[in-house]
Amino acid sequence: MTVQDIDRVSFAQEWQEWHRQKEAVLSGPHGFLAITGLHWLGPEPERFEDAPGAWSSTAEGVVVELAEGEELTVDGEPVRGRYDFGVVAERDSVYVGAGDAVIEVAKRGGQDIVRPRHPDNPLRTSFTRTPAYAPDPRWVVPGRFLPFPEPRPVTVGAAVEGLEHVYDSPGQVEFELAGVRHRLTAFNGRGPGALMALFTDETSGVTTYAANRSLQIAAPDAEGQVTLDFNRAGNLPCAYTDLATCPLPPAENRLPVAVEAGERIPLERGGQP
Structure with missing residues (x-):
């Protein structure tokens, strides 16, 4: 799918609904x-x-x-x-x-x-909303899932100092941004075959939360093709509160590019509207 193929009105509406639902879970009575x-x-x-x-x-x-x-x-x-x-x-x-x-x-x-x-x-x-970049179809990019022969245990740090998490990684996701090829180590996502990638980029600590953002990726198709929609790069709970134990990205998931898409630094952490 190219940027020209996307209905921008529907695209923005679908993003708004995703963001609304995410905020509702975060700020629910027991979120x-x-x-x-x-x-x-x-x-x-x-x-x-x-x-x-x-x-x-x-x-x-x-x-x-x-x-x-x-x-x-x-x-x-x-x-x-x-x-x-x-x-x-x-x-x-x-x-x-x-x-x-x-x-x-x-x-x-x-x-x-x-x-x-x-x-x-x-x-x-006192919560009102989470600032975010305006949804832009150019941040929807095709990718390819590169499975490992066997899932690999990956140890990552956590938002809590001294704590570590171990996740099984089924493989990596390869994609291009501005003509440069990148790879992200992926973990299992929310549904069968789905993937999740934790990452930082050149906006981290500037306009987006410094420690991490999370990207959910639908299950690869039969040829291993995936779509990465960085407009849906979301904050984890540690972006809002120190009472979270969120995992940090693997070292190789630090992208040397500014991903100006998705959720930004929360207002509660000094973010700008």
Whole structure:
């Protein structure tokens, strides 16, 4: 598809809907902007101001001990006293109710965490929008998926200092910008066969968030062809809050070109409207 083939009105409308839906998830009552704490669990029970109970990480998994008058809601049922969550898998999350709040129980970088999400968190209630470049069809580029013979484990850093994530990479995506060929190491995306690439570029730390942006890529066709729409290069939660454990891009995913497309530095981080 060429730029001339694109209906610019429909293109802009579809981008606006993508951006609207992304913002709705981020700023929902229990979205990432509602998070009030990032609590790393240890072997000894510990209480936190923004969550009921005393929480610990044991060999059998996460445990909470609720005092008299404290209650959680798990799968729609009230829970009191001691509750065992069992072992939470890496990058999985379990969500339980606590009044109008939701408590996320998760594992990140091999460590158990608790992240309460309160709808009245000021970061959420004051949120308006995320600045972004105007959608432009010239940032929709064809590419080719280059699969590895076997998925490769790739270790990357995280927004939290000292934390690491390990992702299996199925291969790389090759594409051209301004006549120069580039490759991005890809991870698995949101659907069967879909891909996701974390990257930085020459706008990072200038007009876009310094640490990373994320690009979702639909599954390759039978010939391995893909489309990269950099208009949909989106911020991860760490662009808005320090209470996120987002992965950083692999070193080879630092593009030596200014990708002036997609989401920009959030207003909450000093971004410009």
